[in-house]
Amino acid sequence: xxxxxxILVLSELFLPTKGGTAVWFDQVYRRLGxxxxxxxxxxxxxxxxHDSAHPNTVHRINLTRVSWLKPxxxxxxxxxxxxxxxxxxxxxxRAIHAGRVLPEGAIALLCSRIxxxxxxxxxxxxxxxxxRQKNKFKAMVYVxxxxxxxxxNSEFTREELLKLGIAKAKISLIHPGVDTSTFKPExxxxxxxxxxxxxxxxxxxxxxxxxxxxxxxxxxxRALPLLAQEGIKVRYAIIGIGEDEAYLKHLAAELKVSExxxxxxxxxxxxxxxxYNACDIFVMPNxxxxxxxxxxxxxxxxxxxxxxxxxxGIVGGPPNAVLHEKxxxxxxxxxxxxxxxxxxRLLQDNQSFASHAYQRVLDELSWEKVAQQTQQLEGV
Numbered sequence: 064x065x066x067x068x069x070i071l072v073l074s075e076l077f078l079p080t081k082g083g084t085a086v087w088f089d090q091v092y093r094r095l096g097x098x099x100x101x102x103x104x105x106x107x108x109x110x111x112x113h114d115s116a117h118p119n120t121v122h123r124i125n126l127t128r129v130s131w132l133k134p135x136x137x138x139x140x141x142x143x144x145x146x147x148x149x150x151x152x153x154x155x156x157r158a159i160h161a162g163r164v165l166p167e168g169a170i171a172l173l174c175s176r177i178x179x180x181x182x183x184x185x186x187x188x189x190x191x192x193x194x195r196q197k198n199k200f201k202a203m204v205y206v207x208x209x210x211x212x213x214x215x216n217s218e219f220t221r222e223e224l225l226k227l228g229i230a231k232a233k234i235s236l237i238h239p240g241v242d243t244s245t246f247k248p249e250x251x252x253x254x255x256x257x258x259x260x261x262x263x264x265x266x267x268x269x270x271x272x273x274x275x276x277x278x279x280x281x282x283x284x285r286a287l288p289l290l291a292q293e294g295i296k297v298r299y300a301i302i303g304i305g306e307d308e309a310y311l312k313h314l315a316a317e318l319k320v321s322e323x324x325x326x327x328x329x330x331x332x333x334x335x336x337x338x339y340n341a342c343d344i345f346v347m348p349n350x351x352x353x354x355x356x357x358x359x360x361x362x363x364x365x366x367x368x369x370x371x372x373x374x375x376g377i378v379g380g381p382p383n384a385v386l387h388e389k390x391x392x393x394x395x396x397x398x399x400x401x402x403x404x405x406x407x408r409l410l411q412d413n414q415s416f417a418s419h420a421y422q423r424v425l426d427e428l429s430w431e432k433v434a435q436q437t438q439q440l441e442g443v
Contacts (some may be wrong), residue, residue: 069099071150073143073171074162075126077104079113083361087163087239093118094434101150122146135399143170151178158183162333164190168206182210183440188220188358188380208402212440216359217380235440238383239361241424241432242370245336248370251339259325265296266410269342271362274305277355279348279396281311289403300325302338339369344409349376350396360384368424372416374405390420
């Protein structure tokens with residue numbers, strides 16, 4: 064009996080590596096089939112335990128950069144390429160999908176030409192707006208122009224691709240999804256509220272993400288005194304680590320709101336859905352910093368899956384994740400007064416926004432729905 068042909072997926076980022084991209088590829092391809100789909104990804108701590116129960120065939124390779132090579136990523140490219148060729152030949156792959164345009168997309172494009180199979184590349188947005196080294200930018204544009212299909216994670220990303228001269232017909236818009244069996248409403252969270260000393264009369268604002276300037280966590284902190292002036296009692300919990308931790312703590316001390324803020328760092332994977340349940344509003348008023356902006360924001364739909372409404376910025380892809388005046392509010396992340404008023408509005412109309420956010424997840428944004436959209440693409 065002939066062996067069933069599968070998809071070869073190239074992604075340096077894959078669970079158990081943290082991050083939205085790693086989650087996306089793990090969740091979608093396990094729903095598209097079984098061992099006939101092959102994933103080539105980085106060998107990381109915890110990989111063996113994760114892969115042992117995975118429905119797809121996962122190949123782990125060394126993707127570290129070598130300092131004495133020029134470029135340092137040369138070994139990474141070669142290792143990816145030779146393993147990709149081997150899988151294509153050994154398992155007769157029917158298509159090749161790349162998690163990013165570089166390096167995975169360049170390798171996928173080359174393999175697609177050698178083995179005459181379709182090439183699909185994911186676009187996330189940040190790479191288009193921030194990669195400005197001349198040769199890297201030219202390589203990115205070339206790969207996007209010559210692959211068969213591009214999956215854009217948001218309307219913002221699609222528009223950025225069109226600005227590069229990419230044919231509209233080859234771009235498919237597919238938003239990331241969420242695991243609705245893990246992220247769901249009515250999870251127990253009283254212990255988490257007690258952990259940070261939340262009082263019954265206080266509202267809890269929550270942010271999840273890397274502590275970087277574009278996320279807008281600093282402006283949420285700046286909004287806390289304005290909320291206090293309006294008589295709104297809030298606590299603010301931040302999950303994540305990053306380069307801005309000291310800056311955010313210093314800002315909180317400067318504004319005398321340190322006692323209102325809990326910096327939680329990394330939390331246990333089982334506790335994250337419970338933290339969403341514990342909050343009243345999810346907030347990430349993202350903004351653009353030197354061309355760097357949020358491509359979509361999977362955290363918004365994780366919150367929605369837990370029955371929570373969100374406040375996002377107006378730039379980048381988050382307006383696709385948070386539908387303004389429907390599932391939450393989009394505000395100018397630089398406008399502190401507008402931000403504080405949006406928090407008050409969401410607290411007042413919480414139930415309406417939250418119910419619409421939750422229903423949208425069920426209707427459109429579960430990983431099952433995302434997998435169905437991906438399945439319908441040509442070359443899948």
